[in-house]
Amino acid sequence: MNEMINESIGHGTQQVVYEFARASTLEGWWSWALLIGSLAALLFVSVRLYRRDVAELPKLTRWTLIWLRLLTIASLIFFFFDLHRRTERRVTRPSEVVILVDTSQSMSLPVGAIASTETRAERAARVLAESDLLSRLEQEHRVSVYAFDQASAPQLLETRGGFFETREDDEADSSSSSFSTLAVVGSLLVALGVLLSALSLLVGAAGRTQAVPWLLAATATSLVLGVIVLGSVYAVHTDQSLTQILGVSEEAAATQQEKAPAEPSTTPAPVRVADWSQAIAATGSQSRIGDALRSILSDFDPSTLSGIVVMTDGQNNGGVGTGAAIAAARRSEVAIFPVGLGSSSAPVNVRVVDLDAPRRVYPGDKFAVTAMLQASGPNNLEVDVQLLDQLDPSATSGMNAADESSTSFGEVVDSQKVKVASDGTLTSVRFEIEPETVGRRRLAIRVVAPEEDQNQRDDARSARYEVVAKKLRVLAIAGGPTREYRFVRNLLFRDKSIELHVWLQTGRPGMSQDADRVLDQFPAKPEELFEYDTIIAFDPDWTAINADSLDLLDRWLSQQAGGLILIAGPVYHPQWTRLRTDPRVSRISGFFPVNLSTRGALLAGGRQGGENSWPFQFTPEARRAEFLWIAEDPADSFDAWEQFGGVYDFVGVKTAKPGAKVYAYFSDPTTEVGGSLPVYLASHFYGAGRVYFQGSGEIWRLRGESDAYFDSYYTKLVRWVSEGRLMRDSTRGVLLVDTSRAMVGETVTVRAILSDDQFEPLDVPQVAAKLLSPSGRIEDISLLPLKGEPRPGTYGGRFVVREAGSYELLLTLGDALEEQVLRQSVQVRLPTVELERPRRNDGELKQLAEMTAGVYTAVDPDTTNDQVRKTLTAELKPQPQTTILPGTPDIDFNRRRNVVLMWLIAMMLTMEWVTRRLHRLA
Known part of the structure; x- marks a missing residue:
């Protein structure tokens, strides 16, 4: 016997199940046959013996005693079968549909092969925003919309549907009210039975024996029914006392509800998209259809996943192929429904x-x-x-x-x-x-x-x-006449756009150098140092520069946006890094974009006199660094770097500092310390200035490939580090970007070092800048103060470039009477891999559908959104899944059940004994 009470609980139902525990232990037909036969024999013997024993009594009294004995036996049989109550949860998980939208740059191409103003991404946005596709699907499924491009995993944009929003309060109140009514009825029946029993005694004492059998039968019926009804309600409501069930006391019930812990909600909060055209803008540099499908198949349960809709042009040009995704979908028995956007013929x-x-x-x-x-x-x-x-x-x-x-x-x-x-x-x-x-x-x-x-x-x-018209002023400082110094000096001296001053620290007074001016010491006055745009230090003897000059250098870097190139070497670099008691060491180390090692060469302090050369291991940041483009084309440039034999030595570096950019590592695997190779090329911002670090003075070896490569590297490097000085538009600050060339979809970091009208560091919560995109759209960029900077008044921010062309960033200082505008531009390009194949790949999209039992929908310019919606809603069949979570037996119910049975059996035996005694039976 199973009786279920359904209570809705969010994503499922909670069911109270009543079952006889003894019945589940009886196995085999013979067990049941033996049990039923024994019970039948017991009942037969009981009835036969009772009929003989009470044969002289009135008929109604005889049957009353027989039924009291039979009900007692039935109560014992009920106790033998051991009725249990447990609460099981029936969880129904909704059917799910995933919609993947391609946001790679090929989706920026037109939908048709003829002239059209609507792009593929715009058509996808119209399908999602203007049609009722999502609203229709959410009636039967939980719908999740993802965007995918070059990332290995898609990005969740919106979730809707599949959320059970049921109200339980009214049902619970109604159930509680009905049980309270039954308890009252049971109490009235018990009271009536007690009243009838007293009346039967009085009638019998008065000598009216003819009415006694009827009163006795009515008393027994009232008492038995009353105890059964009241006891059943009492046993079921194990969290309430008898007074609470009868509605006499409410305070304890309220306290019980307050103590009951609330069941945590497992319903995920819905996510909605406000503007689909912005959410699925075509900005990705690759289209990884296979990776996106595999990620979805691994994250979702295939038993509830009704299908995957892929809105794309089918040009999979990154990650794994679609074959692996098809195999995974077939194993999971999940259908894929491609929606092909674009033209099947190549557009002109x-x-x-x-x-x-x-x-x-x-x-x-x-x-x-x-x-x-x-x-x-x-x-x-x-x-x-x-x-x-x-x-x-x-x-x-x-x-x-x-x-x-x-x-x-x-x-x-x-x-x-x-x-x-x-x-x-x-x-x-x-x-x-x-x-x-x-x-x-x-x-x-x-x-x-x-x-x-x-x-x-x-x-x-x-x-x-x-x-x-201004010439670039460069100061070259060298600890000695190394090859790197001499080659760079000659290069810059020949450049008509550069005015070169040199300080060779080992030189003698009156010594001749190929330079516009020869110094015999570091500039001691601000007006002397601040005229330089770039300082190149070739393994300098830092101990020859006093503390006041270092403070001046700090001001030149952080406030005047100077550019500093630090080229380490084997002579002076190891010496000054070991002077731990010299207070100048911490100031000098602060200029470097890396944390330097202060230990010897045998303890990861670097390498001197290496036997083999090793090429550079470039990082992704190097691909964006223009000063490393030593050939006309970036690809040819890094081909040249790969052909370059490399360098032999490096100085010891622990790690790159936070915020620094690493461009190259020394690639010898034997030099790896702590799982990282030594940093060879790196840079960072120091206030308004740029500092560049080179691990040794061996780039002159690049001349073995071509003198032009060496000249291009240093010429571009000098101009790059001095960019802040050359591009200053105001005496009140400088505006910098981390790269002047970027790919669509990349993030550009902005840095501003600003002063107020009194030339003190600017101190405001934020600074507003304007970004002019190639299409003419104007965006607001907020620059916030950067923490941990050596100079206050340093602000930073970032923006994402979403279209090809020239971006212009403008920051305005002052008021209308004295307005100063800081400017920076960023040239943005599209990666060619996304646009090499503009044709819609019908073959691969059809294969995705046919191999997974899905349906392919090709969207041409004349295809309506309603047609797309009808196809998808008709094919995506809901497949929810129900799981039953069994509970444990209710101990309180077992205790109250036994109490009720005890009172029922005791009452029936007492009535039978009293009746027999009144009729003088044994």
Whole structure:
């Protein structure tokens, strides 16, 4: 016998189950046959003996005594079968549907093969935002929407549906009220039985024996029914006393409810997207369909996963292939429903992928501008490519500058006819231009695209540059005439844009050097030191620089945005690092972007006189560092670095400092300490200035590959570290970015060192800057104070670049009467891997569907959102799963059950004994 009371509890139901424990221990038909036979014999014998024993009594009295004895036996049988109560939970997990949306940059291409203004990402946003797809699915499933691109795991955007929101209070109140009514009825029956028993005694004493049998039968019926009803309610409600059940006392019940711990909610909070166009913007550099599917299949239970919807163009160009995802889906029996966005035929389009131009040039010096073109379509294209140049509009109009899509790039200064292959390969075009006037200027490369070109927004790219008349002033300090020092000195002395001063610490007075000026000591006055933009230190003897000069150097770095290049060496570097009692050591060590080792060479203090050369192990940060681009193309540059034989020695470095960027490690595995190779190239910000560290003076060995590589490295390095000085727009501060070139989707870090109108460090909670994107959109960027900086007034922030082109960051200081604007620009490009195959990959998407029992939906320009919704809602069948969690027997119920049985048996035996005594039976 099972009786269940269902109580809704969130994601499932709580069921109170009553069952006979003894019944589950009887195995085999013979056990039941023996038990039933024994009970039948017992009942038969009892009835037969009682009929003989009470044959002389009135008929109604005879049957009353027989039924009292039978009910007593039945109560004992009920006790033998041992009725238990336990609470089991029936958990129903909802059916689930996962929607994966591709946010790689190929989704920025148009939907159709003909001219169209709607991109694939915009179409996906319309399907999610404007159609009722999500609202229909959430009626039967829990829907989770994820975005995926180059990351190995997709990002959750929204969850909805599948949340049981039931109310239990009314049901519980109704159940409690009905049981209270039964308890009252049982109490009334017991009271009636007691009253009838007293009345039967009085009637019998009065001599009216004919009415006694009827009163006796009514008394027994009332008492038995009353005890059964009242006892049943009492046993079931084990958390309440008898007075609480009858409604006499409520205080104890309230206390009981307060002590009862609330069951923690397992219902996840829903996550909603406010703007789908922003949430699934096409910014990723890769499309990892296989990784996204495998991640979902590993995170979700396949028993409740009704299907996976993938909204993509099918171009899987990163991570594992889709074959592994198909195999995992087949093992889990989960269907995949691809929604193909884009065109099955190659769209006709030509675009400017990238534009490479210097940030600073000098009047009269020609410089090169290089652009990369890419085309798609049925045939190769021949197009006119134009170079345009003008004064930067934002230099005068601020945030009202023309946007990237505008045609107002200035006048055409040169043009070329270029043949571009339609298979997605890159075509380079190069222009040379000679700057005319000093100031900020803007140039652009524009393609005169054919009429059938479907995306005019990528036909042009612009870049900002500055023509500066000021020469770069460099101070070279050397502990001795090393090869590195001599080669760099000669290089910088020949550069017409650089004024070179040198201090050779081992030199004698009157010694000749290839330099514009020769010093015999470190500059002692601020006006002397602050005229320099860059200081290059070749293993200097730091002990020859007094503490006051070091304080001056600190001010030059942190306040004047100077650039410091530290080239370690084997002579003086190990000496000063061991002077632990010299207070200057901590100041000098603070300049370095790395924590230096103070131990000897045998204790990880570095290497001197190595027998073999080792190449650099570059980090991902190195790929973004322009000073390491020693060839015309970044890829060719790192090919050249790989061919470079490497270096022999390095100085001891413990770790990089927090916030420092490591570009390269010394790759000899035998030099590894604590699981990390020695840092060889690194940099960090020191206040407003940049400090660059090089582990030894051996880059001169690069001349064995090409003198041009060596010259390019040091020329770009000097200009990069002095960028803060050259790009200062105000005497009140400097604005810096960690990189001037970035890929779409990357994060750019911003740093500002600011002063107030009294030239004291600025002290405000935050500083607001404006970011002008290539499309003309203006964003607010908040810069907050940076903790742990050596100089107050240092602020930092970051922003994500989401489109290709030139970004302009502006920070305004002062008021309208004395307004000063700090500027920085970042050139952003699209990775070519995402746009090499613009065609929708129908073959792979169909395979995903067919191999997993799913359905493929191709979305063409004329496909309506309603058609997509109908297909998906019809195919995604709900498959919830119910699990039963058994509970343990209720001990309090067993105790109260035994008490009720004891009172029932005792009452029936007492009535039987009294009746027999009144009728003078044995």
